[in-house]
Amino acid sequence: MPTDLVGAALPLFVAVPILLAGLLVGVRLPSAGRQAVLVVGLAAHVSASALLLSTVASGPPIVHRVGLWPAELAIPFVADAFGALMLVLTGAMTLICAVFAVASRTADQPFFAPLVLVITAGVSGAVLTGDLFNLFVFVELMLLPSYALVILAHWGLGLRMQLTATRIYVAVNLLTSTLLLVGVGVIYATLGTVNIAALAGRGTESVGGTLGSVIVIAALAIKAGTVPAHGWVVRTYPHMSPAITALFSGLHTKVAVYGLFRFYSVVFDGGREWSGAALAIVAVSMVVAVVGSLGEQHGLAVMSFHLVAQLGFILLGLALYTPAALTAGVFYLVYSTITKTSLFLSLGAVELTYGRRRLGQVSGLLRRDPVTAAVFGAAALSMVGIPPFAGFVAKVALVTAAWDAGAWVAVVVALLVSVLTLVSLLQVWGALFLGEPTADEYAEGTLIPGRLIAPAAVLAIAALALGIGGEPLLQLASHIAAGLIDPAAYVKGVLG
Amino acid sequence: MAIALTIALLFGAGVFMILRRGLLRVIVGFVLLSHAVNLLLVASGGLSRRDAPIGTALDPSTTADPLPQAFVLTAIVIAFAVTVFLLVLSVVGDGDDDTELSLEGRAMELPDLDEDDEIVAFHRAHQPTNWHAYLDRTDDTPDTPDASERRGVR
Numbered sequence: 275m276p277t278d279l280v281g282a283a284l285p286l287f288v289a290v291p292i293l294l295a296g297l298l299v300g301v302r303l304p305s306a307g308r309q310a311v312l313v314v315g316l317a318a319h320v321s322a323s324a325l326l327l328s329t330v331a332s333g334p335p336i337v338h339r340v341g342l343w344p345a346e347l348a349i350p351f352v353a354d355a356f357g358a359l360m361l362v363l364t365g366a367m368t369l370i371c372a373v374f375a376v377a378s379r380t381a382d383q384p385f386f387a388p389l390v391l392v393i394t395a396g397v398s399g400a401v402l403t404g405d406l407f408n409l410f411v412f413v414e415l416m417l418l419p420s421y422a423l424v425i426l427a428h429w430g431l432g433l434r435m436q437l438t439a440t441r442i443y444v445a446v447n448l449l450t451s452t453l454l455l456v457g458v459g460v461i462y463a464t465l466g467t468v469n470i471a472a473l474a475g476r477g478t479e480s481v482g483g484t485l486g487s488v489i490v491i492a493a494l495a496i497k498a499g500t501v502p503a504h505g506w507v508v509r510t511y512p513h514m515s516p517a518i519t520a521l522f523s524g525l526h527t528k529v530a531v532y533g534l535f536r537f538y539s540v541v542f543d544g545g546r547e548w549s550g551a552a553l554a555i556v557a558v559s560m561v562v563a564v565v566g567s568l569g570e571q572h573g574l575a576v577m578s579f580h581l582v583a584q585l586g587f588i589l590l591g592l593a594l595y596t597p598a599a600l601t602a603g604v605f606y607l608v609y610s611t612i613t614k615t616s617l618f619l620s621l622g623a624v625e626l627t628y629g630r631r632r633l634g635q636v637s638g639l640l641r642r643d644p645v646t647a648a649v650f651g652a653a654a655l656s657m658v659g660i661p662p663f664a665g666f667v668a669k670v671a672l673v674t675a676a677w678d679a680g681a682w683v684a685v686v687v688a689l690l691v692s693v694l695t696l697v698s699l700l701q702v703w704g705a706l707f708l709g710e711p712t713a714d715e716y717a718e719g720t721l722i723p724g725r726l727i728a729p730a731a732v733l734a735i736a737a738l739a740l741g742i743g744g745e746p747l748l749q750l751a752s753h754i755a756a757g758l759i760d761p762a763a764y765v766k767g768v769l770g
Numbered sequence: 771m772a773i774a775l776t777i778a779l780l781f782g783a784g785v786f787m788i789l790r791r792g793l794l795r796v797i798v799g800f801v802l803l804s805h806a807v808n809l810l811l812v813a814s815g816g817l818s819r820r821d822a823p824i825g826t827a828l829d830p831s832t833t834a835d836p837l838p839q840a841f842v843l844t845a846i847v848i849a850f851a852v853t854v855f856l857l858v859l860s861v862v863g864d865g866d867d868d869t870e871l872s873l874e875g876r877a878m879e880l881p882d883l884d885e886d887d888e889i890v891a892f893h894r895a896h897q898p899t900n901w902h903a904y905l906d907r908t909d910d911t912p913d914t915p916d917a918s919e920r921r922g923v924r
Contacts, residue, residue: 445793
């Protein structure tokens with residue numbers, strides 16, 4: 275297909291989900307109809323994203339200047355390999371979580387389907403836009419329906435918990451968005467543009483530009499949930515419905531991480547003299563979060579801490595900023611999103627079925643629900659980094675890159691955190707799956723329905739497939755890393 | 771200089787209010803903060819050029835930069851929407867706007883996973899015992915206002 279035509283279709287990734295959402299609100303469909311529109315629409319979204327990825331995977335970025343304005347005035351949509359990969363990844367996670375939500379009846383809420391579609395539009399816009407201010411707008415577009423979902427899609431946790439979690443969630447995100455806007459304002463005031471390509475390499479140009487860039491990076495880091503601003507993640511994520519927790523873990527923090535990768539490499543030029551501070555923050559994130567996970571008593575809370583710890587690994591690749599490290603970081607981003615979502619979904623299936631949150635209240639699942647045990651075990655091994663799962667490939671690539679970069683502290687921290695991750699996951703494994711089966715008087719045999727564990731199983735298999743056949747993704751990640759370090763093709767595509 | 775001082779004052783007041791306990795005060799803090807950011811965005815386009823950017827014969831040295839104004843319009847809409855949502859959050863739940871966990875919990879029903887399955891019976895018999903917002907609550911404590919008071923949770 276001619277790239278002009280593909281380019282002109284880029285805004286559809288945002289427009290179609292929003293129109294579908296409006297249609298679902300305006301036209302009263304029965305619950306099954308809404309869910310069918312949601313799942314089919316998301317499947318079409320993922321298919322289109324995959325087509326886009328295959329088009330741009332090795333070629334130059336596809337750019338569309340909305341309204342066909344001249345390059346220096348237009349607000350561009352840019353689909354390079356990184357953006358398209360993120361589009362596929364986030365779309366696939368949304369689809370899987372939507373299927374889980376349908377299976378767990380979370381999607382019965384009348385507004386569930388439209389809200390998820392608007393989130394999809396926001397995420398697509400955020401990964402495709404080439405404009406800093408539009409990044410802010412699309413992140414807000416992603417967050418506004420999320421606020422409603424936190425309230426709507428509760429799970430038997432009481433009004434009190436719903437409200438408290440939502441209050442923290444909304445307040446932190448509003449504050450962070452304000453911060454992001456301040457950064458964008460300072461950048462516009464000092465550098466005179468908010469076009470990411472036009473800003474390439476200029477983030478450290480003047481005092482004002484550095485200040486604005488650091489504020490933007492800080493805002494994105496808070497949205498990603500790095501220490502010391504990780505509290506809101508671990509305080510709110512466990513309180514949502516498992517389908518929503520999994521969805522948010524696969525989308526929100528990852529979009530922030532994508533923004534960090536893009537901004538830090540293209541605009542901030544890889545940090546330069548700031549890289550020491552970045553490495554310190556990342557290392558502290560990993561250690562603090564994994565130690566926090568050891569003290570948690572609830573499955574989803576443990577996983578929320580691991581979410582923060584894994585973000586540390588992903589951002590370690592960015593902080594080191596060598597081609598090998600960035601490759602490992604991008605690979606880690608993909609693998610950890612898949613693995614993490616699988617873990618959230620399998621734990622969610624257990625919680626929804628047994629109605630228990632605290633570790634130790636449910637035990638002996640290995641005998642009763644062996645499939646669930648296998649799915650959780652596979653995803654857990656993948657997260658720790660045991661071959662043949664994808665985690666092994668990702669961690670070897672990352673640790674090797676850190677060693678080559680001479681960052682032996684990062685190597686030690688990564689290995690230590692991996693061991694502590696194993697300890698923490700063994701705690702969960704022991705509490706849930708070993709021991710005597712609980713509540714024998716109520717049922718015999720398997721309790722967790724197949725359709726609840728199927729989404730997590732698909733993702734666990736994907737983690738295994740990425741571990742055995744990860745070479746194509748590694749090559750793609752390497753191509754992406756080269757594009758991040760030398761964004762000449764990106765800049766040329768946008769500015770012409 | 772005046773605009774810088776105004777922005778600084780609004781930021782200071784906003785941060786002060788956000789650090790208060792009640793959610794309503796926090797919301798007022800957010801309103802002040804968003805005003806500060808809007809002023810900052812307007813100032814980012816330069817304040818000396820004030821002619822309306824309409825028409826064809828425009829002098830770049832006197833015409834205002836329209837881009838920051840578009841930024842501000844967008845930012846106002848978003849901040850307004852989220853503020854209204856926060857206000858709703860502050861009034862639901864026994865009319866208590868405190869950010870402490872002092873709302874009376876109301877048990878929500880579990881979604882039925884399988885209507886014609888014994889899981890339903892299992893659910894009914896085994897409602898989650900941990901309703902509490904804090905995860906560290908012991909699970910055998912019945913979730914009644916009395917019990918919350920006994921445990922010292924307001």
